[in-house]
Amino acid sequence: MEKIKVIHYINQFFAQIGGEEEAGHPVEFxxxxxxxxxxxxxxxxxxxxxxxxTVVCGDGFFxxxxxxxxxxxxxxxxxxxxxxxxxxxxFNAGRYGVACGTMAAAVxxxxxxxxxTGMYVENPGADMFKDKxxxxxxxxxxxxxxxxxxxxxxxxxxxxxxxxxxxxxxDGYIPQGIRVNFFEEERGSKRAVKMxxxxxxxxxxxxxxxxxxxxxxxxxxxxKDMAHATIALVTSGGIVPKGNPDAIESSNASxxxxxxxxxxNDLTSDEYETAHGGYDPTYAxxxxxxxxxxxxLRDMEKEGKIGKLYDKFYTTVGNGTAVASAKAFAEEIxxxxxxxxxxxxxxxxx
Amino acid sequence: xxxxxxxxxxxxxxxxxxGTDVRFQKGSIVQILEAASLLVAxxxxxxxxxxxxxxxxxxxxxKSMLLSANAAQxxxxxxxxxxxxxxxxxxxxVDKSHTYSAETLADLQTVDLALIEGAIDSAER
Amino acid sequence: xKLELGKINISDIQFGSETKLxxxxxxxxxxxxxxxxxxxxxxxxxxxxxxxxxESVRITPVKDVIEPRVKVEGPGGIFPGMxxxxxxxxxxxxxxxxxxxxxxxxPIVGFQEGIVDMCGPGADYTPFSKTLNLVMVCTPVEGIExxxxxxxxRMAGFKVATTLGELGRDAQPDExxxxxxxxxxxxxxxxxxxxxxxxxxxLQSQGLLHDTYVYGVDAKQIMPTFLYPTETMDGAIVSGNxxxxxxxxxxxxxxxxxxxxxxxxxxxxxxxxxxxIITNENVYLAxxxxxxxxxxxxxxxxxxxxxxxxxxxxxxxDTDLIxxxxxxxxxxxxxxxxxxxxxxxxxxSQSLADADVxxxxxxxxxxxxQVVVLPKLDKVIGTLDYVNxxxxxxxxxxxxxxxxxxxxxVITGATNETGFGYLSAR
Numbered sequence: 001m002e003k004i005k006v007i008h009y010i011n012q013f014f015a016q017i018g019g020e021e022e023a024g025h026p027v028e029f030x031x032x033x034x035x036x037x038x039x040x041x042x043x044x045x046x047x048x049x050x051x052x053x054t055v056v057c058g059d060g061f062f063x064x065x066x067x068x069x070x071x072x073x074x075x076x077x078x079x080x081x082x083x084x085x086x087x088x089x090x091f092n093a094g095r096y097g098v099a100c101g102t103m104a105a106a107v108x109x110x111x112x113x114x115x116x117t118g119m120y121v122e123n124p125g126a127d128m129f130k131d132k133x134x135x136x137x138x139x140x141x142x143x144x145x146x147x148x149x150x151x152x153x154x155x156x157x158x159x160x161x162x163x164x165x166x167x168x169x170x171d172g173y174i175p176q177g178i179r180v181n182f183f184e185e186e187r188g189s190k191r192a193v194k195m196x197x198x199x200x201x202x203x204x205x206x207x208x209x210x211x212x213x214x215x216x217x218x219x220x221x222x223x224k225d226m227a228h229a230t231i232a233l234v235t236s237g238g239i240v241p242k243g244n245p246d247a248i249e250s251s252n253a254s255x256x257x258x259x260x261x262x263x264x265n266d267l268t269s270d271e272y273e274t275a276h277g278g279y280d281p282t283y284a285x286x287x288x289x290x291x292x293x294x295x296x297l298r299d300m301e302k303e304g305k306i307g308k309l310y311d312k313f314y315t316t317v318g319n320g321t322a323v324a325s326a327k328a329f330a331e332e333i334x335x336x337x338x339x340x341x342x343x344x345x346x347x348x349x350x
Numbered sequence: 351x352x353x354x355x356x357x358x359x360x361x362x363x364x365x366x367x368x369g370t371d372v373r374f375q376k377g378s379i380v381q382i383l384e385a386a387s388l389l390v391a392x393x394x395x396x397x398x399x400x401x402x403x404x405x406x407x408x409x410x411x412x413k414s415m416l417l418s419a420n421a422a423q424x425x426x427x428x429x430x431x432x433x434x435x436x437x438x439x440x441x442x443x444v445d446k447s448h449t450y451s452a453e454t455l456a457d458l459q460t461v462d463l464a465l466i467e468g469a470i471d472s473a474e475r
Numbered sequence: 476x477k478l479e480l481g482k483i484n485i486s487d488i489q490f491g492s493e494t495k496l497x498x499x500x501x502x503x504x505x506x507x508x509x510x511x512x513x514x515x516x517x518x519x520x521x522x523x524x525x526x527x528x529x530e531s532v533r534i535t536p537v538k539d540v541i542e543p544r545v546k547v548e549g550p551g552g553i554f555p556g557m558x559x560x561x562x563x564x565x566x567x568x569x570x571x572x573x574x575x576x577x578x579x580x581x582p583i584v585g586f587q588e589g590i591v592d593m594c595g596p597g598a599d600y601t602p603f604s605k606t607l608n609l610v611m612v613c614t615p616v617e618g619i620e621x622x623x624x625x626x627x628x629r630m631a632g633f634k635v636a637t638t639l640g641e642l643g644r645d646a647q648p649d650e651x652x653x654x655x656x657x658x659x660x661x662x663x664x665x666x667x668x669x670x671x672x673x674x675x676x677x678l679q680s681q682g683l684l685h686d687t688y689v690y691g692v693d694a695k696q697i698m699p700t701f702l703y704p705t706e707t708m709d710g711a712i713v714s715g716n717x718x719x720x721x722x723x724x725x726x727x728x729x730x731x732x733x734x735x736x737x738x739x740x741x742x743x744x745x746x747x748x749x750x751x752i753i754t755n756e757n758v759y760l761a762x763x764x765x766x767x768x769x770x771x772x773x774x775x776x777x778x779x780x781x782x783x784x785x786x787x788x789x790x791x792x793d794t795d796l797i798x799x800x801x802x803x804x805x806x807x808x809x810x811x812x813x814x815x816x817x818x819x820x821x822x823x824s825q826s827l828a829d830a831d832v833x834x835x836x837x838x839x840x841x842x843x844x845q846v847v848v849l850p851k852l853d854k855v856i857g858t859l860d861y862v863n864x865x866x867x868x869x870x871x872x873x874x875x876x877x878x879x880x881x882x883x884x885v886i887t888g889a890t891n892e893t894g895f896g897y898l899s900a901r
Binding site: 396398399403404405406409438441443444451453454456457458460461465466467468469472 | 584620681682683685695719757761817820824863884
């Protein structure tokens with residue numbers, strides 16, 4: 001039987017070019033070459049498959065030139081006609097994870113070639129791409145390479161052969177938000193007893209159905225006297241002063257901005273725009289009030305419907321931003337608003 | 351607890367004990383749940399579970415619920431949550447109730463009636 | 476309380492001129508049993524048939540599945556409050572015709588569900604493809620109310636099962652198991668260092684066709700109460716539940732409850748299995764509050780360290796399950812819950828109608844919306860007339876080649892929430 005042909009994508013670090021200082025390394029294709037973790041994959045494949053070329057790209061370079069780089073890599077992959085595309089594993093490296101997820105998803109979607117990648121579950125790339133491609137669940141550092149390859153290689157072979165993929169716990173991938181049935185070795189009542197014994201003993205156990213974690217916030221009592229209330233505007237829609245002075249990222253934001261709007265009655269296209277990379281910015285750039293309604297609130301202020309519009313607004317980009325980061329921003333923003341005597345906040349998204 | 355029955359089941363309208371406040375409304379299960387959600391928004395609280403019965407939405411076209419006659423100032427959040435998740439749950443099932451014969455529809459009405467009668471018993475106690 | 480359960484392994488069922496047990500072979504005189512069933516004026520006809528594992532047979536619509544048993548020693552009889560008197564059961568000795576079941580089938584209402592396939596992919600999902608089944612297909616007299624007819628078929632099944640069970644009275648069991656639950660104080664003295672564990676079983680109790688009976692009492696009317704688990708082995712709990720085939724508990728499952736069995740397995744070794752609390756799943760929200768409050772109170776009173784909570788049915792009971800779990804956890808008692816999922820045909824929807832962070836240890840019986848194709852089988856016991864109408868079926872269910880495209884929901888016991896089966900999901 002003919003061997004399954006594999007193209008492998010890795011970053012500058014795993015290609016042994018260099019660390020963060022080489023993150024700008026441009027994308028390159030090495031036909032016929034096996035690099036870094038590719039060796040381990042080839043070993044795991046045995047006679048079943050082999051890597052026929054390796055794509056190497058600096059993580060910074062990829063993320064700053066996503067569209068062009070993706071096109072370029074797709075063209076190389078298309079020419080080589082592999083049966084499988086493997087990216088990473090990226091472990092907990094955020095930009096590498098996004099690159100692996102982007103490429104694996106693009107190859108699968110645009111070229112119809114099955115793809116697999118691997119990441120630590122908290123890698124932002126995992127959240128962004130887990131419902132688009134199979135992402136093997138790995139440890140959080142390269143020390144987990146052997147284990148990662150042990151999961152990714154067989155999962156990749158199954159995909160390349162068009163075999164049915166089992167449940168996430170069987171084939172070792174990050175759950176895709178799709179419930180998949182399978183038969184366990186033990187019946188449910190036995191599993192329940194074992195789980196209870198573990199729980200009683202304070203030992204680890206894995207629930208078979210993680211409850212959806214709704215971070216429920218009880219609504220505050222209604223504002224009784226809006227006519228004397230100070231209202232603030234906060235958005236995850238990325239509205240920033242033109243030029244994005246604090247360089248809030250278009251996705252996976254690492255910080256938020258605080259901007260003074262004293263005397264501003266209208267967010268004009270000369271002064272404001274959006275930094276958000278997850279929606280068509282045309283209408284927001286045309287009139288940023290569509291996302292952050294300063295104009296309407298100024299009107300209401302004049303009409304006496306609200307006491308006052310707070311003189312600053314807070315903004316960040318919700319696109320792919322980790323929940324943990326968003327929470328941290330909110331805690332800081334909330335504390336500032338409270339200290340300044342703001343009575344209520346209008347939160348806008350996109 | 352003073353209550354009224356919100357239902358799209360004609361048999362409930364017909365057979366409810368005299369004096370029972372039955373608000374009959376034509377429509378699908380989702381429509382009757384939406385009507386309930388508006389009433390909840392007005393301060394009425396649910397007295398029965400909106401997914402009563404193991405006959406799945408889509409399988410039965412009928413739904414009866416008890417709501418408090420009294421409308422409170424504050425929205426009962428538990429009721430709001432229950433009715434919202436019931437509307438969500440309806441989307442998981444294939445609606446085939448339009449394919450039924452009159453006898454089957456009568457059976458489904460009977461079951462819905464029996465469930466709400468059980469609840470009325472509890473409410474009257 | 477101590478119960479010996481003597482298992483008589485049934486190796487075959489045959490029709491004959493006399494109803495008798497011959498070694499492991501059960502001979503059934505169908506006419507004799509027919510007479511017994513037709514004593515009830517609500518039942519117009521009954522036909523008996525036999526379905527064996529591996530045969531190309533489909534049974535549908537299935538109502539209940541019952542295991543024949545007989546009380547050999549000790550107070551009371553099988554199915555107290557239904558067939559026998561209301562004497563407290565669960566002690567002494569009981570004989571079981573093991574490896575077989577009485578299956579009641581036929582329409583109760585126009586959407587009667589439940590499929591048991593004896594071979595093929597459908598057989599993997601139902602526990603009753605592995606039992607030798609004596610099937611009784613009943614039809615109602617004209618003009619009968621569904622309440623009355625449900626009761627008639629339910630009772631007919633119990634009557635036939637106890638008649639057959641009686642054959643095992645003098646037989647030599649192939650195997651005898653012993654289950655013993657000491658009194659509270661004895662248990663504490665015997666196992667001072669073992670964690671105290673209870674089983675909270677939620678019983679379907681929403682109303683017509685959604686009923687369960689405990690010593691003959693409609694579970695809708697009960698306050699949560701405490702049982703010796705061996706009581707259920709003598710039929711203290713029986714099913715009157717005709718809906719949600721995949722996750723309802725037929726009487727067979729009440730008699731052979733997996734959680735009870737598997738907790739007894741650990742009893743005296745790693746845990747002290749203190750007993751079984753039963754509670755209900757009513758439609759009225761205040762009933763739910765009361766029942767879950769009382770359940771949590773009982774768990775506290777019994778000084779339990781851990782409990783397993785099992786569910787029965789879809790939707791409404793999700794709320795009871797979460798209430799029970801939350802309130803029991805709030806008492807500082809560790810819980811594991813068993814449920815099943817309705818995640819949609821694509822597996823992407825919210826699985827349960829309710830959720831809470833306290834439910835951090837969940838065992839699932841799988842996604843009941845998953846679609847399966849059940850190939851055409853040679854023989855149908857019952858009728859396929861209802862198959863397009865039952866839960867988990869749709870207009871395209873009956874395919875041109877005679878196969879059925881259905882959701883797992885239609886299969887009896889497929890996603891059982893007492894953990895009777897092996898199916899799960901991630």
